[in-house]
Amino acid sequence: MTTTPQTLLEHLRGTIWARTLTAPEMARVEADCTEHFVPKGGFVCRKGEALVCWIGIIDGLVKMNNFSPSGKNVTFTGVAPGGWFGEGSLLKDDTRKYDVIALRDTRIARMPRATFEWLLENSLPFTRFLLMQLNERLGQFIGQIEYDRMLDVDTRVARSLAAMFNAHLYPGIDELVPISQEEIGYLSGASRQRANQALQLLEKQGLLRLDYGGIRVLDLEGLRHFEAQSGVS
DNA sequence: TCATTAAATTGTT
DNA sequence: AACAATTTAATGA
Numbered sequence: 167m168t169t170t171p172q173t174l175l176e177h178l179r180g181t182i183w184a185r186t187l188t189a190p191e192m193a194r195v196e197a198d199c200t201e202h203f204v205p206k207g208g209f210v211c212r213k214g215e216a217l218v219c220w221i222g223i224i225d226g227l228v229k230m231n232n233f234s235p236s237g238k239n240v241t242f243t244g245v246a247p248g249g250w251f252g253e254g255s256l257l258k259d260d261t262r263k264y265d266v267i268a269l270r271d272t273r274i275a276r277m278p279r280a281t282f283e284w285l286l287e288n289s290l291p292f293t294r295f296l297l298m299q300l301n302e303r304l305g306q307f308i309g310q311i312e313y314d315r316m317l318d319v320d321t322r323v324a325r326s327l328a329a330m331f332n333a334h335l336y337p338g339i340d341e342l343v344p345i346s347q348e349e350i351g352y353l354s355g356a357s358r359q360r361a362n363q364a365l366q367l368l369e370k371q372g373l374l375r376l377d378y379g380g381i382r383v384l385d386l387e388g389l390r391h392f393e394a395q396s397g398v399s
Numbered sequence: 400t401c402a403t404t405a406a407a408t409t410g411t412t
Numbered sequence: 413a414a415c416a417a418t419t420t421a422a423t424g425a
Contacts, residue, residue, distance in 0.1 A: 346407085346408060346409085347408075347409070347410095348408080348409095357413095358409090359410090359411085359413090362409070362410070362411090366410090376409085378407090378408065378409075378418080378419050378420070379407080379408065379409095379419080379420080
């Protein structure tokens with residue numbers, strides 16, 4: 167089983183955006199990126215911190231705590247191995263708008279801001295990747311604003327998983343993500359029991375399959391558009 | 400290689 | 413939250 171990338175370099179070469187870079191561009195990325203370890207429960211970065219890096223997840227799992235301007239709306243977004251985040255604040259030359267917390271022991275990669283901006287100016291495919299990712303996030307937020315019944319745990323679980331797989335699935339990586347149901351509970355703000363219940367519902371609908379220690383996504387679109395059903399059909 | 404044990408994860412109450 | 417059942421990982425013969 168090839169579950170986790172072993173080295174920083176291997177991971178960088180396996181990401182979606184890296185595959186579109188030229189050799190010289192890739193060489194600089196590999197030279198500039200550094201690897202860091204964050205223990206379970208630790209902060210990858212905190213709200214209000216100065217922005218210095220674009221951060222990617224090599225191994226482990228983190229959650230982003232996003233606060234809406236109104237202050238109360240706390241939305242959990244998980245980032246799985248292969249996902250990168252922080253570009254929004256980097257582009258706006260702003261401080262971070264959220265806390266990022268490791269749900270388990272996690273290894274992260276940090277790309278210095280200068281490298282990020284250099285890529286942005288020199289690589290069109292990289293820019294295109296960022297546009298796609300920003301658009302995905304925007305769609306998430308709109309969805310959460312539009313439906314005020316986002317209280318449905320089933321829906322939240324489905325959306326959380328779909329969001330993680332957007333970044334993870336494309337390059338033909340495994341559709342199996344090693345994440346325990348307890349961690350899914352953390353991500354969607356529910357108890358483990360409730361997460362289990364939601365997952366079983368989603369499995370019944372053929373959107374995913376439950377494995378020991380992991381989830382296998384069968385229908386990403388279905389997950390993304392899943393809505394809780396009020397009645398029996 | 401196979402059997403036993405321990406640890407982690409999951410399903411249920 | 414607590415319990416039982418199941419799966420994986422680890423250990424030793």
